[in-house]
Amino acid sequence: MPPHNDLDLDNWKAYPDILTDSLWLFDERERGEGHSADYHGNFVPQIPNQLMRRFTRKGETVLDPFLGGGTTLLECLRLGRAGVGVDIDADATRRARVRLRSAPNEHGVSTAVVTGDAAAARTKAAVRKALGEGGSAQLLILHPPYHNVVRFSERPGDLSRAPNVERFVEMFERVFDNLADFLDRDRHCALVVGDAYAGARWIPLGFLLMDAILRRPAFALKSVIVKNMSGNRAKRNRENLWRYRALKGGYYIFKHEYVFLFQKCGEESS
Numbered sequence: 001m002p003p004h005n006d007l008d009l010d011n012w013k014a015y016p017d018i019l020t021d022s023l024w025l026f027d028e029r030e031r032g033e034g035h036s037a038d039y040h041g042n043f044v045p046q047i048p049n050q051l052m053r054r055f056t057r058k059g060e061t062v063l064d065p066f067l068g069g070g071t072t073l074l075e076c077l078r079l080g081r082a083g084v085g086v087d088i089d090a091d092a093t094r095r096a097r098v099r100l101r102s103a104p105n106e107h108g109v110s111t112a113v114v115t116g117d118a119a120a121a122r123t124k125a126a127v128r129k130a131l132g133e134g135g136s137a138q139l140l141i142l143h144p145p146y147h148n149v150v151r152f153s154e155r156p157g158d159l160s161r162a163p164n165v166e167r168f169v170e171m172f173e174r175v176f177d178n179l180a181d182f183l184d185r186d187r188h189c190a191l192v193v194g195d196a197y198a199g200a201r202w203i204p205l206g207f208l209l210m211d212a213i214l215r216r217p218a219f220a221l222k223s224v225i226v227k228n229m230s231g232n233r234a235k236r237n238r239e240n241l242w243r244y245r246a247l248k249g250g251y252y253i254f255k256h257e258y259v260f261l262f263q264k265c266g267e268e269s270s
């Protein structure tokens with residue numbers, strides 16, 4: 001099977017910063033290249049950066065159905081990959097477009113931002129158009145809301161408004177089934193997600209969504225990566241309060257998220 005990246009394995013020691021362990025510890029959010037922490041709920045740029053360098057070649061296309069502040073597409077510009085991002089929140093896509101316009105684009109790659117519910121047929125048509133000639137993507141990065149931990153918008157299709165966890169999983173599945181078709185066979189899909197806590201119970205959102213993808217026979221699980229959460233805005237400066245609550249309530253404070261990595265081994269893309 002081709003390596004699906006630009007790494008020269010005859011010279012494999014030249015890439016000490018490419019992670020190969022399943023524990024990802026980042027000291028702090030990388031800045032520059034148009035990135036900023038002002039979109040509440042964005043992931044650190046190191047996540048799409050690692051995934052793209054490992055699982056795409058220059059000039060290939062990355063699809064992100066939950067674009068948020070645009071982190072994935074900013075990394076596309078930095079790394080010379082084309083990118084298509086979708087978000088249901090028009091304010092988020094407007095801000096992402098502004099960031100993309102003012103970010104450096106040394107490789108001259110094209111990025112497209114689509115506003116719409118990633119589960120909708122109309123959005124699928126817009127993504128197909130944005131993907132252009134080849135009509136497919138070589139990496140899919142999914143970073144959905146962690147149910148209602150952060151409420152992103154008032155749009156009815158927004159996963160962060162799902163009335164319960166079962167519905168949240170169903171809504172995620174609708175997005176996945178709508179857009180995972182565009183991923184080429186043999187290529188990778190990464191799901192970035194954290195868990196939630198509600199009603200004095202740990203809700204394993206990560207494993208529930210992982211299981212939802214595993215129920216699609218075309219997708220094989222390749223890795224479960226645990227990533228540390230550093231500088232979480234909600235908890236910053238309130239460490240002692242959270243520690244007290246944890247001691248009192250008999251639970252542990254979230255310090256990790258997951259990156260579930262899958263490979264599409266089934267039918268061809270649409």
Ligand SMILES: C[S@@+](CC[C@H](N)C(=O)[O-])C[C@H]1O[C@@H](n2cnc3c(N)ncnc32)[C@H](O)[C@@H]1O
Pocket residue numbers: 039041042043044065066067068069070071072086087088089092116117118119143144145146152153157158159160175
């Ligand atoms: C966790 S954030 C993604 C953050 C992003 N990775 C970044 O770095 O900025 C999840 C995003 O999913 C969007 N979203 C929720 N439901 C959606 C849906 N049905 N279709 C498209 N986007 C949706 C929210 O508006 C939010 O921006």
